[in-house]
Amino acid sequence: MIEKLIHFINNDLLEGAADDLDQNTPLLELGILDSLSMVLLLAHIDQQYGVKIPEHEINPEHFENVATLAALINQLSKDETAEAMPQQENVSELARLVKLQETYNIESQMVEVGGGLTQHALRVKGNGPLWVMLPALGNPSTSWSPLLRSVQNRHNAVALDLAGFGLTQSNKDNPSFKDHVNNTLQYLETIEEQEWVLIANSAGSMVAAEVARRFPEKVKALVITGFGLVEDVEGWWQGLKAMSKKPEEFLEAAYYNPPKLTPDLNNLLNEVLSRPAYHNFLDTHAKERISHIFDGITVPTLFIAGNHDQIVPPEWSEKAAESMEDASVVRLSRCGHFSASERPEEFIWVVEDFLMKINQKQNMASQTNNQEASMA
Incomplete structure (x- = not known):
């Protein structure tokens, strides 16, 4: 079993990038198991070994390495009379992944906000203003988990799930862009x-931009990744929808x-990618807004662009920054549309450096104002 698990992780999850x-x-x-690969690993264990790992068993002790994971699978395989197992069958891989984050002192919250909405969020405690993380369309809050684990005890941060x-x-x-805002x-x-x-990442950037425009007095800074100035909105959206029907092409571009x-x-x-919530996001109102989504934003803004992003090329981020009052761009090498997932530590460093410069x-x-006041 150990050799088969090693083969699956190295070849199917890591594309042969961890031969050792x-x-x-x-x-x-070591960051080998990110949000996406953990979901796939849990599904593989379920299908290959007939073992659905229950929530209470998903913790760092059992996922420390392949040896501890294999021991857990063997234990659960033998324990056919465990009372908790039937109760776990309807628990999604996503719910189990959230449970894993809780073992790292990342708090999972379900917040009743009214209007039929119960907002799920992942939170960590730290200092300073609250980092509010909005995911790309289709991505859960756990897509920010590498950042949450890294910034806890240093920064207050919360990652939200978008409705749908x-x-x-x-x-x-079928929530629309306006609903998400x-x-x-x-x-x-x-x-x-x-x-x-x-x-915010990708389409989540539209939501963040709208919040920043409406409440500049509350927004210390805006950080956009995987988004920019989209000039041919219809062409871009039709291309993205076509790509959503070809998963391999989507992954290559992202x-x-x-x-x-x-x-x-x-x-x-x-x-x-087939969910109504995915296709309904960019409705008529959103299509009208997207080319002007950064108009009128006055808060300090940073675009973090992946050099290899083929969903929203880095040049589009540069065009957006040029059109704004106080914006800059940083390009990250060796990453695409999801730079915070592919290069989390570098991403955090860039954000912290940006915030430090704002404070300075x-x-x-x-x-200067104090000196002028004292001379008056």
Whole structure:
């Protein structure tokens, strides 16, 4: 079993990038198992060994390395009389992945915000303004889990599920762009922190931009990744919808080092990309807004562009920044559309450096004002 698990992780999840992987290699600490690959690994274990790992068994101890994982599978395979197993059959891989984040002191919250919306969020505690992370369309809040684990105890941060994806519950099966904006604002009204750093990926950037424009007094900074100025909206959207029907083509366009398209991943992508919530996001109103989504934004803005992003090329981020009052661009090498997932530590460093420069600029302006006041 150990050799088969090593083969699956190295060849199917990592595209052969870890030839030195053995039974003692620390999977979680080395970042080998990210949000997407963990979902695929759980599905593989279920199909290959007939074992559905229950929530309470998903913890760092059991996923420390291949040896501990194999021991868990063997234990669960033998324990045919376990009372908890039948109760776990309807638990989704996503719910189990959220459970794993909780073992890292990442808090999973279900927040009743009214209007038929129960917002799911992952939160960590730290210092300073709240980092509010909005995912790409179709991605759950766990797509930000590498960042959450890295920034906890340093920064306050929360990652949200968009309605129609993840664990957020809504009475609308086909939420539009406008619905997502309203949902996000409703949630932000429920939290204590009222100074935010908005960090958003892809279509989530449209939601973040709208919030920043409406509430500049609450938004310390806006960080956009995987998005920019879309000039041919209809052509871009039709191309993206066509690509959504070809998962392998989508992965090639989205990642610098795309994951192998296994049957499990193919099923997952087809399920997500075919959802009404995915196709309803860019309705008529959103299409009218998208070319002007960054107009009128005055808060300091940073675009983090993946050099190999073929969904939203980095040049589009540069065009957007040129059109704004206070915006800059950083390109990250060896990553595509999901730079925060492919290069999490570098991504965090860029964001922290950006925020440090904002603080320095604000401190200098404050000192200048004090000096002028004292001379008056």
